[in-house]
Amino acid sequence: MEDKPRIVTMKGKELNLSGEKPKTGEKVPDFEVTADDLSKVKLPSFGDKLRVILSLPSLDTSVCDVMARRFNQEAANLGKDVVVLTISMDLPFAQKRWCGNAKADNIIVLSDYFDASFGKAFGVLIKELRLLARAVFVVDKDGLLKYLEIVPELTNEPDYESALKTIRKLLE
Numbered sequence: 001m002e003d004k005p006r007i008v009t010m011k012g013k014e015l016n017l018s019g020e021k022p023k024t025g026e027k028v029p030d031f032e033v034t035a036d037d038l039s040k041v042k043l044p045s046f047g048d049k050l051r052v053i054l055s056l057p058s059l060d061t062s063v064c065d066v067m068a069r070r071f072n073q074e075a076a077n078l079g080k081d082v083v084v085l086t087i088s089m090d091l092p093f094a095q096k097r098w099c100g101n102a103k104a105d106n107i108i109v110l111s112d113y114f115d116a117s118f119g120k121a122f123g124v125l126i127k128e129l130r131l132l133a134r135a136v137f138v139v140d141k142d143g144l145l146k147y148l149e150i151v152p153e154l155t156n157e158p159d160y161e162s163a164l165k166t167i168r169k170l171l172e
Contacts, residue, residue, distance in 0.1 A: 021123035029121040033110040036096035055135040075106035
């Protein structure tokens, strides 16, 4: 029996997701993305910190800009045991420019442009656009997925309060 395709929409138009969606409570897959200095970064690079992973189509869009700025602001109050990774298909140079303009110094912005390693591993690669779906993942210090939201409509923001509630509970 073939699985039902996983979809998101953009302004109502259906788009297919590829890759395997991780399951809450299970160990998350590793991936390799690119930092703004073109170095390669893997998830274990962040040690035993609580990892909040934001998946965005592009920082150059208004909803992605709002989402990244909101988590940058929230990250300032979450403490040193939390790292917020913001991943998109934008080139590292564009991401670095965005961070400077947004004064985003509480999040780490990474690019999945090279081989979509993150998008495939977390099941958020949009086949038709080769962009990432909007999503929030919270990964605990042991590498277990504790929260997952893949936003069904790309033009909508995520449920910030649910994600933040999970993060705060894990910090207790």
